[in-house]
Amino acid sequence: MASEQNQAPRRLRVGIDVGGTNTDGVIIDPSESTPDKAIKAWHKTSTTPDPSDGISTAIQTMFDSAGIDASDVASVTIGTTHFVNAVVEMDSSRLAPVAVLRLCGPFSKHALPCVDWEEDLRDVVLGHYALLKGGLEVDGHLISDIDEEEIKSQCSIIKQKGLRSIVINGVFSPIDTVERQEERAAEIVKREIPNCDVVCSKEVANLGFLERENASILNAAILPFARKTISSFQKPMKTVGLNCPVFIAQNDGTVLPGAMAARLPIRTFSSGPTNSMRGAAYLVQQTLDEDIMVVDIGGTTTDVGLLQANGFPRQQAAYSDLAGVRMNFSCPDIKSIGLGGGSIIHTGEPMTIGPESTGNKLTSEAVVFGGQTLTATDFSVMSNPDLEIGNRELLQGKITSELLSNFQGLVKKRLERIIDVMKTSPGDIPVLLVGGGAVIAPHELSGASKVVKPQWSGVANAIGAAMARLSAVEDIIVSTENQTTAEARDTVTRRAIEKTVSAGADPATVEVVEVDTLPLSYVENKTRFIVRAAGDFDTSRTQNIDDSLGGQVEAENSHDETMPERALPKPSQRKGPRKQVDVNEYVPDVRNRIWYISETDVEWIATGCYILGTGGGGSPYSSKIRLRTELRKGAVIRVVDTRDIPDDAQVGCGGGAGSPTVAIEKLGGDEMLESQHELYKICDRSATHMISVEIGGANGLQSMIIGASTLMNLPAVDGDWMGRAYPTKWQTTPVVFNERTPIWAPIAMSDGNGNVVVMPKTSSDAHVERILRAAIGQMGSNVGAADAPVTGAETKRWVVERTISQSWRIGRGVAKARQENQVSNVAEAIIDQCGGPSAGRVLWKGKIVGVERNLKTGHVYGECLIQGTDVSGKEDAVDSAFRGILKIPFKNENIAAIKVPEDGRKEKQEDVLAIVPDLITVIDAQSGEAVGTPEYRYGLLVVVLGLAASDKWTSTERGIKLGGPDSFGFNHLRYTPLGTYQPPQSVIDEYDGRASGGNSDQ
CATH class of the missing domain: 3.40.50 (Rossmann fold)
Incomplete structure (x- = not known):
């Protein structure tokens, strides 16, 4: 027999999608140029209890119908929702x-x-x-x-x-x-x-x-079931005579060998929707060149996502969410509803569709197939005379014209609603219908510029699986002490390419599709590199890819025999997700001029803090979780207005210092409280209240965290020392007022691991910054710091007032925009919460097209370039005000927003749209959440917002010098206010005595 090398190249690719209702198959010849020629065969069959039976049926039927020889098949790629369904359904048997x-x-x-x-x-x-x-x-x-x-x-x-x-x-x-x-x-x-x-x-x-732990736990939970499932996927290959590798589709539109997928099934969780969207892109690749809303209607659910003009799904931002679990995976931004061809119809008043479904029993339980259950498919057959499914006569007398009308109206309404939710702007957008259940959808939908259902749309998911690429990611922190950043980046890039080729990609097709270089602040000579490479499957290497599971499945059998019985709640007894708060109805709990913080308040304050962080301050997420946990344990978190603080009160201060990258990995211990206790050992006064050093980022929650401690039990002050985030200790309003020097001594700092630095005395606040920054690098680059208390009278003179209230209002504005599906207007909502058009404005809308970062004296300096574009992604829909490139230089926080001359000529004057001390903040156009400088990445659609700084900074020359362009080395630029600062409206003033169940979310 001729050797593998002497045989003609295998050219055909098989794609299989195993859904909850149907198993779809397709055979494609990638050498053909258009879908109508490339698709050699397709088949749809019911998903069987043992998935291997349905896979065998699909493949064998396609082979027989198209006269295909198994020796011509280069690969089989299988996409499945089995694993993610087990999590979503909380199935303890899986x-x-x-x-x-x-x-x-x-x-x-x-x-x-x-x-x-x-x-x-x-x-x-x-x-x-x-x-x-x-x-x-x-x-x-x-x-x-x-x-x-x-x-x-x-x-x-x-x-x-x-x-x-x-x-x-x-x-x-x-x-x-x-x-x-x-x-x-x-x-x-x-x-x-x-x-x-x-x-x-x-x-x-x-x-x-x-996020890594969450993903690992879900991965471990699904492992036994994943091994059995993937093994059952591989069995049919021998049955139909195939001798080629079996791949499993993963979340990002690429594939994993079967053996790796069995070890890391978490990477396949979102592959179903991704396959449908990639398949949709393949089917319309020569007819549509704009963003498209893809509506994939299966037997049980409808998945909706935005397919961008580049052919890839819109991704969730830095983090993804599955069944309420936050993970750091790149996943498509998908919303799902319980609507499909197998959805059960209840014809009472009112009529309901699903979420119960006949699933893979549709062909035996639906009335049109001789069953007794009315389904969406029955109604679709009744309303469409050309639809040749089942026996139409069985429906006579079962579905009246009134019921049919109600069904059509309800389906239309539910599809329009979910499409509207996924939009980021109110304009109409093309809608592409795919999936076997697409027959239930109407031909016209409100909000759709056109509704398209291409040929082979019923097997788009299988097409996407067949045409998936191979990829690999190298994400690593590297020392740059003995090499340049460019040399280190080249090494990491080579590794990513090698990993992609090793996975089975054709070297000639491998390309680097993503590169991020992230120097670590306060960490000497350390840079994080993230490089992703992708390439087409190398059909000449079909015999060299290991997709076998070895003895893993045999070992699995012994697991089941000894698995303990678990007393778990039945579905009817489950608590369900926590009730969502109606933004318009919620009233905070304010009594006797004390604001008692609830979980909803914490959520909104955290959102606002990150927006006020102007790119810095670190993500408040872990601090938010900590506060929420304390509330559920019975802690009482109080906030008071500065006007209600006695003049002789002692207002202490605490906050974290160090690298935001470290903070997301080394989660807090007791360093914040330890620094407070160590300070008071040398300090002649104890705190009666707590204030945050900065409202921006994670530190905005620290006054509440410290105050809620059972050892401290102090109210937090509705204010802070910055009104934003700044990178240095001397960029605080007490230093601006300069009533006594130094202000920041004594001071204590703890790393939470047994090391404490105490500075009882210093010659200047600048020395405090330099000395402590040097120590931070030796203390793990993340510490808790405590400042000596100041009096209530001093606080009233120096404080940026009501910034917790301001954060709450910003967060509420974002939550309201989401609730009302107006994320496209979230920037305007934020401005409205900060005093209206006179106090801020939208500076830019566009797509990040470049990010450069480097490290100096512990701080990450860099520059972000944003090309003006409509934030829905339509390149030809640019507002004239946002044409060209916006440049945002940053030093941990954003320094300025500068419009670059369109012709790029350096001798032309750059247009400074905003500059410190005014606030320049970047928000994700798709979610309304803040984007920190470590999260800037190519392709992210953003809105740049400018907010007027507190008059504590702008009313004096000293304030502008300490907080303005000179302090960042931009001496050639002058500060010009972008608006007039409006003091935040106090939550305490507005809601005192109005709280009737303000904590009902707890």
Whole structure:
């Protein structure tokens, strides 16, 4: 027989999509130029209890119908919703309980595993957790080494609970190439618990401790079911005579070999919608060149997403969300509703459609097929004489004209509503209908400029799977001490390309599709590189790709026999998601001029804090989770107005300092409180109130976190020392007033790991900044700091007032825009909450097209370039005010918004639209959330907002000098106010005595 090398190249690609109702198949010849020639065969069949039966049927039927020989097939790619459905449905028969072992030392104790999950899913998945010794600092030094006896002790508990899926998550494990703490801990666990599944978090995701852990837990929970499922997918290949690799489609539109997918099923969770959208792009590639709303109607659900003009789905921002679980995966921005061809119709008053579905039993249970259950398919057959499905005569007398009219109106209304939710602007947009259930959709929809249903739309998901590419990501922190940044980036890029080729891509087609360079602030010679490469499948290497599961499935059988019975709530007993608050109805709890903070307040304040952070200050997410946890444990969080503080009060201050990148990985321990206690050992006065050093970013919540502590139990002041975020300690309003020098001594700083720095005396506030910054680098680049209290009278003179109120109002404005599907107008809503058009304006709308970063004296300096475009992504719909390029230089925070001359000539005067101390903030055009400078990335659609700075900065020459362009090295530019500052309206003034159930969300 001729060798593989001498045979003609295999050219055909098989795509299979295994849905909850149907299994779709397609065979494509990529060498053909157009879809009508490339698609050689397709088939749709019911999904079978054993998925392998449906896959075998689909492939064999296509082979027979088109006369295709199995030897011509280069690859089979399978997409499935099985794994994500198990999570969404909280199916305890398919989700294994998980034990979580954190290697974290004294950190992360205030944000425990699954802390941000819905209770029902947490009850199903989380079986045990423990916080153990271990973890690294960002520079590679140990927080502490792992303790083998400690791990063994936990293994004993895990065995007693009958758990066999274990996640090990270490602080900064993704950069741990020397100590290998997760791997060493995994070896101990495997020795102590034979035949268990151990998931090391570093294999699942990268930096972002909670998000990586969440993804790892879901991955571990689904592992046993994933192995069985993928094994069943592979069985039909031999049955139909195929001898080629089997790939599984993953979230980003690329594929994984079967063996890797069985280890990392989390990466396939969102592949179903992605396949449909990529398939849709393939089908309309020569007819539509604009953004399209893709509506994929299956048997059970309808998934809706935006297909961009470049042929790829619109992605969620930095983080993705699945069943309420936040993860740091790149996933398509998809919304789903319970509407499909198998949806059960209840004909009472009012008529309802779903969410119950006949699923894969449609062809036996629907009336049109001889069953007894009225479904959406029955109504669609009745309303469309040309639809040849089942036996139309069986519907006679079952569906009246009135019922048919009601059905059509209800389907139309539900589709229009979900399409409207996914829009970011009110204009009409083309709608592309795909999926087997698309027959239930009308030909016209309000909000759609046109409704398109292309040929083969019923198998778009299988087409997307067949045409998926291979990709790899290299995400790593590298030392640049002995090499330039460019040299390090080139090395990381080569690794990403090599990984892509190793995965099976044709070297000639591999391209780098994403590069991010992120220097770490306050960390010497460390830069994070994120490089993604992608390429087409190399059909000449079909025999060299390992997709086998080995003995994994056999070992799995023993797991099931010993799995413990779990007393879990029945679906009817589940708590369900927490009730969503109606923004227009919510009233905060203010009594006797004290504002009692609720979970809703925390959510809105956190959103506002990040927007006021002007790109810096770090994400408030983990601080928000900590506050929410404290509330659920019974803590009382109080906020008071500065006017109500006695003149002789002692107002203390606390906040975090260091790198935002470190803060998302090394979650807080007790460093903030420890610094407070150490300060008061040398300070002659104790605090009676707490104030935040800056309202911008994570520090905006610290006065409430410290105040809510049972040891402190102090009210937080509705104000701060910046009114925004600034990178240095001397850029604070007490220093601006200069009534006594220095103001920031004594001061204490703790790293939470046993190291404390106390500065009882200093010659100037500038020395405080320089000395402490030098120490921060040796203390893990993230610390808690405490400042000596100032009097109530001083606070009233120096404070930027009511900034917690301002954050709350901004967050409420964003929440209202989302609730009313007006995210396209969220910038205007924020401006309205900050005093209206006289106090701020939209500076720019566009797409980030370039980001440069470098590190100087511990701060990340850089420049973001934003090309003007309509934020819905339509390149030809640019507002004349936003033509050209906007440049935003930053030093941790944004410094200025400068319009670059359109012809690029340097001798032309640049137009400064805004500059510090005014606030320049960038928000995600799709969500209304702030985008921090570490999150700036190519392709992100953004709105740039300018807000007038507090008069505490702008009313004096000293304030403008300390907070303005001179302080950032922009001496050649002069400050010109962009508007007139409007003092924030006090929540306490507005709502005192009006709270009747303001805390009803708790």
